[in-house]
Each structure stands twice: as C-alpha cells, then as structure tokens.
Amino acid sequence: MKPILNFNQLTAHLRTLNERKRVAVVCANDPNTEYAIVRAIEEGFAEFLLIGDSTVLKKYPALEKYPEYIKVMHVENPDEASVEAVKAVRENQADILMKGIVNTDNLLRAILDKDKGLLPAGKVLTHLAVMQIPSYHKLLFFSDAAVIPRPTLQQRIEMIWYAIHICHNFGINKPRIALIHCTEKVSAKFPHSLDYVNIVELADAGEFGDVIIDGPLDVLTSCERESGDIKGIYSPIEGQADVLIFPNIESGNTFYKSVSLFAKAEMAGVLQGPVCPVVLPSRSDSGLSKYNSLAMACLICNKK
C-alpha cells in the first residue's frame, strides 16, 4: 500500500476496499452531518444507523434516496440516543460511533460508563486528528487537541501507540513522530521534556518498532528542514514529521485551530481508546471535515 497523502487519496483508497462500515450516528440533526452521511454512502464505504428525534430525522431527503443504507431508530432525547448508540456497538450492530448535534458530555458519559460503555479498563481515551495543510507535502497527524489536559508519561506512550497504528493504516510504514516543545532543550522546568527523554530512549531500544521518534523539537524544526539546519540542530525527523505529539491540550488545540483557520487546512479527527473509533466533531466543523473524519474512522476500523 502506498502512503495516503491527502483526503482525496483517502476516499479513493476506501472506494477500492469495496466494503461498507456500519456507523451509528447520535442526533444527526444538522446539515453538515447530513452532508458527511450522504457522501459516505455515495462513495460506497459506509452505511448508517441514525439514532435521534423522529421529527428531525423525517426531514432527511437521503432517507428516501438511500433506504438500503440508512436505518433509523427514534428515541425521546439525546441521552437516550447516546446510550442506544453505545449499545449498538456493544451488540455488534455498528462498527463506528459518530456524534451529530449532541452535547459532547452526554455522549462521553455513555461511552465511559464502566459497565455499559465502550472504553476497556486501563485504556487511555485521547483525541487524534489529522490535517491536510496546503503548504505541507503530506498529511500531518497530531494529538491531543481535545481530551487530555496534561498527559502523564504513560498516556503519552499510549498516544504514540495510537498514532503509530493509524499511520500504518494510512500506509506510512515508518512514521516520523515529533515530541513538541518550545525549544530543543530538555529542562526540569518542563516535566514533559523529561518524559520525552524517556520516550526517545524507549524508541531507540526498539520498543515502538520501526519508527523515528525525536524530541523535544519545536513545530518548525519538526516540519521544515531548513529551520533545523540554520539552528545547527540535526534531528532524524529531518523536518518531515508525520505526527506531532503536543505537550498539553492548550498547545494541541492552538495548533488545530490556528492552522485550520489561517492556513486553510482541512481536518479530520477521531477519539482513540474505545473499542471502536468515535467520530466526535465540533459543532462548528464543516461538512467536509465531518466527512473526512468519518472516512478516517472507516479506514482505521479493524472490525468486520
């Protein structure tokens, strides 16, 4: 498999697989979610179970157009919709969970429920996103812009594992993973930079398999070869990072929002940790972004 370098290639690759993943959508009450659903049906890689409010779902023109690919479950309220969607995954009626217009907290409560939820004991819940940036030559994955405020060393290691698996799904056999900081210096003032030393040692010992992990590095040295050259810093990442692991949620979130706004990047993202990929877009995400996230989830979903 050749590496998938952009979102068009992602769609093209999914088309070649010729199989539909089953997606349970909680409260698909908005035009952007509908755009994502209809397009995924038309591209041929997904079918849907829409769980929500009957009055809203009645309005879906797609329901009449694609009755073989859309089932509907009417429920009374968003809480119930979340619970039913989680149940559908547990009972093997769905491979992927997707959030429509429902409060994230409602859905997370159902996912994190100890008895009836989707997160196996001991697994780390984290957000992994990918951007197609017009001024970068390939996709750029990053974590965590949305869930873990200040990861522990163990959580960082799990984030890296998730990223490696996703990279493999995207055909990137030897991912280059940059551990982000504001400089290249390790300092006890910044505990995450000490974690990075540990992680690089683990990587050098072969713990993560065939990867290149380096840090602390800043975003420039990670993604632009020239910057490292000027500063006299050599990193095996060589300014060609596939993955950026951010030190905390503020920096991850700043990256996501400033690059999507100012560099006109297209975005996709999923929650990792639960037994199935969870598409958890922000309400303000575009239809295209919701579609890309859905496509990403279908690619990395190992079920079926």
Added chain:
Amino acid sequence: MKPILNFNQLTAHLRTLNERKRVAVVCANDPNTEYAIVRAIEEGFAEFLLIGDSTVLKKYPALEKYPEYIKVMHVENPDEASVEAVKAVRENQADILMKGIVNTDNLLRAILDKDKGLLPAGKVLTHLAVMQIPSYHKLLFFSDAAVIPRPTLQQRIEMIWYAIHICHNFGINKPRIALIHCTEKVSAKFPHSLDYVNIVELADAGEFGDVIIDGPLDVLTSCERESGDIKGIYSPIEGQADVLIFPNIESGNTFYKSVSLFAKAEMAGVLQGPVCPVVLPSRSDSGLSKYNSLAMACLICNKK
C-alpha cells in the same frame, strides 16, 4: 493616526516621523541582521552602533556606504559585546537593543544584571510578537511565545498592559484582547481560566481603560466571527482580535511557529519590560522578520 494594518504601513509610518532611533546591535555577524540594518538606514528611521568582533564587522559593505549612520565598537567576545550594548543604553548612547548572532542567554544575563542591567526592579520581562497573516485582515499581536513558561495572574496583567501600549503605538485605540484557552468554559482544572475571570472583571471595571477583553476563548472564536455564531457563543471580541494572550509558553510558541510556517505569516517581536525595547530574533528568523522587529521597536520606543 490611522491603525497600522500591515508591515508596509509600519515602514511608511516610520518614514513620515523623520527621525532616527539609535540601535545598539550585539554581534551583527549574519546576513539577515545586516539586511535589517541596511534597510532601516535606507528607510531613514534608525542609526546603529555595532558592537562585536572586529574581523566580522570589517566585512560590512554597509560600513563604507553609510559611515554617518554606523558606528562600530570592537570587543573581544560576545559576553563583552552584551555588556557594552547594555551600557550604551544606560548611558543614553542607544534607544534600542538588538541581538545579532549571540547566545540569547549571554545577552539576557547582561540585561537582567541587578546592578548594571536594564530591567527595573519589579518589572516583568516578557515577549510580545506580531504577525502579518495573509488570511487575516489586520496585524495580530500575541504573548508570550518565548519567555514566561507559565505566567502568574500578575504577569498576565502586565502582559496585557504591554500589549495595550503597543497597540496604541500602532494606532489601535480600542484593542480587542482575547484570553486564549481550548474552550470557552471556565474550569478549576485550568487555573489560567480562573485568572481570566479576574482579568475580565478588572477590564469591565475600567482598570485597563478603553479596551475589549474577553476569555476564555479559543483561537477560532477569537479570530473568526462565524465560529462563535455557529457555536452560539457571543463574545464582544466578535472574531476580530487584535491581541491573543496565550495561557502558557507551549501554546504561544506553537501558535508562532505553526502560523509562520503553514500560513506564510511575517513576524516581528520584541522583549518588553526593560527600559528600552529589545529586539531578540531567533537565529532562524529571516532578514525581513529581523527588519520588521527592528521597525516595531523603533515605533514603540518612547525615548529621544
């Protein structure tokens, strides 16, 4: 004065002032610093005292071309250059300090020296930068990408004061200042979001004069009106921030580096706190960026 909306307007404005600020440069040993010096001379708003190594400075073609605007002081080593530059400011031989190719730590040591330095007791040393982003309609100021790892409430308040003063110098009479976080929710899990509540209360009470301060906001809600509308969030910033105050150095630095790299932004920055503006570019900054920083320093310098 009309607001300065981009770096060309900054140069044009400085030309109209028809006065040269005196700049002491420590170890101007690189072509990018030389570019900035020559251009500032030609635009007519600066003259220079170059302090450094005699072998390097001899090579300056600008020395012969503009002898009336360049003085040279030969010293033995970078430490001495830093000390002499600080002394020049203290003895009113220079209005502005600029770093060439010298280790930042060397220069900071001289600036921060309690007896012979430039930082008055009790003043906060912080970095304030400004970007010209092709996809934004005006200049965007931000702090702190380089100096304070985790500002205290008092330091945040000082950072805001510096930003307000600089905005006034740029002709922005009522600056819109966004206090950045990853969501719009205040939470005890994020102490900076509690600081923000205090700061907004101070601003509402008129403490900062004629400004609009709001937060916590994310970068999107701060800089794009539509995002706030979709999320149903009203902020008096109205998606038109002039200033972003970041919660910590990791997020500020991520903003600076990712937007300059991926959105092709031009950058300028100065250190605030010392008795004069200090231009402290990174070694990898372009000639244009060093020139813009110098121009910014000349605009905000109140001496002479």
